[in-house]
Amino acid sequence: MAVLGFTLGTFILVLLISSVANYPSGEVGRSCHGMVPEHGHTARPDPVHNISVSQVTFRPGDQIEVTLSGQPFRGFLLEARAAEDLSGPPIGSFTLIDSQVSQLLTCEDVQGYAVSHTSSSKKTKIKVYWNAPSNAPNHVKFLVTVVEKYKIYWVKIPGPVISQPNALPFTTPEATVAPLSTLPPVSHLTKSFSASDCGNKKFCVRSPVNCDPEKEHACFFLSFTRDDQSVVVEMSGPSKGYLSFAFSHDRWMVCIPYLCK
Structure with missing residues (x-):
């Protein structure tokens, strides 16, 4: 039986070697x-x-x-x-x-x-x-x-x-592009954000310190509120262009001139 096992194993090995060698x-x-x-x-x-x-x-x-x-x-x-x-x-x-x-x-x-x-x-x-x-x-x-x-x-x-000589010019078939999902309509603020829940339900960053965007037009306001698996961000302030914020792993942020003012 041991001889039979050795012979069978050898035969399988030969098949594997033959298969690999064919490539x-x-x-x-x-x-x-x-x-x-x-x-x-x-x-x-x-x-x-x-x-x-x-x-x-x-x-x-x-x-x-x-x-x-x-x-x-x-x-x-x-x-x-x-x-x-x-x-x-x-x-x-x-x-x-x-x-x-x-x-x-x-x-x-x-x-x-x-x-x-x-x-x-x-x-x-x-x-x-x-x-x-x-x-x-x-x-x-x-x-x-x-x-x-x-x-x-x-x-x-x-x-x-x-x-072929008389064939129309070949054009590569265009890939089918799935239509973009309909984006929700842009909404505009009907009233200022509130600072009443700062330190309670939401984390707030304000400049000047402790200013209230509902009462002070010059208040730069940024808040984060957890909503299930998401985070709701509120941001407002006086600007002739746009407002932005960024995340960083540390307390330092490198800015590009004219974009971080």
Whole structure:
């Protein structure tokens, strides 16, 4: 039984090693749809790699050179998709220029839908050809996922949009912006704040000391009153511009000239 346990454990370990070893080889066809590496980390937000093309217009049957370049990287996954539907399936197929550094992948059961690396060696530039299909959409956009290290990668870096000659200019779909919530109407004071609850229900700051905003127009008045989980602030005083207050962790406040007078 001990021998069987050792054999089973060894077999599982071999499977794990084989699974991990497949990633450096570029066999990442299972990631074609989402283009997300199965690394269990968060993708970086700011791309440092670039996709360029040999021409920005195409006809079905054309072959366009696509170049991926940037700081040294180890892995990549390159695809072309309809610019109007980047979540859709890959468009067209690729032809290799250097099979030593790149290979064709089968996505959606179609060979050549995507291109990836062949090893984890560092590279700074990859060139391939993209073949425009007979049923190509009017606009095609290139996307690439680039892996610099296991924990450092970028997903779906956008490349240029190429278009068919007679297509209308491509415009990026505008993001839907949720309407702003209706703000409450601005209210105006109908009477002065009261100092009657200062030291009792609310904390007050007054200048001159102990002045009453109800009786003295020249009284600068600031109060804080706790209301459940919130704080109600009252502030008034003579001013031709505006009044303001600020919070500080200590007893000192640094002011910008002309704004703190």
